Amino acid sequence: EKCNGCGICVKICHEHCLSLSDGELKIEYEFCSTCSQCVAVCPRQAILWDHHPPLRFDRTLYPRPEQVMELFMERRTGREHTGKSIDRSTLKEIAAMAAYAPTHNFNLRTIIIDDVEIIRQIDSVIYRFSMNLYRWLYAPEIMHFVVRAFAPAWESEYLKARPKLEVLRNRQRLFRTMPAAVIMVVGNRRAPLSLQSAQYALYNMDLYAQSMGLACRNLVGNQGILNRNRQFRKLIRLNRKEKIFGTIALGHPAIRFRNKVTGKSLSVQWNNHTTGR
Incomplete structure (x- = not known):
């Protein structure tokens, strides 16, 4: 009833599933990627999202650029936790930030783990x-010579990984101190763009958790280890078609970062010039 047939939503739809016929909006839902840009752009709030009318932005709540920069500069991986638990309502609030990720895949779901025994299983x-x-790569001394001879580009990483693994061996666990919770983003392993969508979702959660003063660690690469462990998959009730696409560990920080650190700058190329400002 609110639609006046202006066509702004039709122009912005990159899936081309919207059209106007005699001033009436037609939506081909089977082609919709649920990006919600049509909902966001409609000047008359005529398109509903999940049966809910959209709300106007309150631009007075936008952070200033210097505030965003401060958040980015403070952002560091948190590995030391106090042991204090995180309220479940807070964990649900953090996980809910995935809904605002610019994603094309809404076939994902989150698993929030705050059971200490399951977190210990992840660690184990x-x-x-x-x-x-460690035993396969470093126990046979010949492996260093093999890497140097056949994969010299990897020698530096090979040498840097050894002391890290030796620290784990001496500590006899992954986490220095156990996080209060772990959030996983899982979905169909064959669905297109699932990994990209999960990373968007995790980044939203990470930044939101940081703004709440929590320590966050993205377990990059480790979800592959968890995906291959049948016992763990059964423990968290993953079905055969599902895969863990990303995992973050959260906790109250035992160490507070106090100083800004200038990050490693990326080189910049303008157009097809190798140098320039």
Whole structure:
């Protein structure tokens, strides 16, 4: 009833599933990627999202650029936790930030783990895999010569990984101190763009958790270890078609970062010039 047939939503739809016929909006839902840009752009709020009318932005709540920069500069991986739990309502609020990720895939779901025993299982699975890797890569001294001879580009990383794995071996666990919770983003392993969508969702959660003063660690790469462990998959009730696409560990920080650190700048190329300002 609110639609006046202006066509702004039709122009912005990159899936081309919107059209106007005699001034009436037609939506081909089977082609819709649920990006919600049509909802956001409609000047008359005529398109509903999940049966809910959209709300106007309150631009007075926008952070200033210097505030965003401060958040980015403070952002560091948190590995030391106090042991204090995180309220479940807070964890649900953090996980809900995935809904605002610019994603094309809404076939994902989150698993929030705040059970200490399951978190210990995560630690144990990754630790055991890491120790097997250590024994395979570093126990035979000849492996260093093999890497140097056949994969010289990897020699530096090979040497840097050894002391990290030795620290794990001496500590006998992955986490220095156990996080209060772990959030996983899982979905159909064959669905297109699932990995990209999950990373968008995790980044939203990460920044939101940081704004609440929580320590956050993205377990990059470790979800592959968890995906291959049948016992763990059964424990968290993943079905055969599902895959863990990303994992973050959260906790109250035992160490507070106090100083700004200038990040490593990326080189900039303008157009097809190799140098320039």
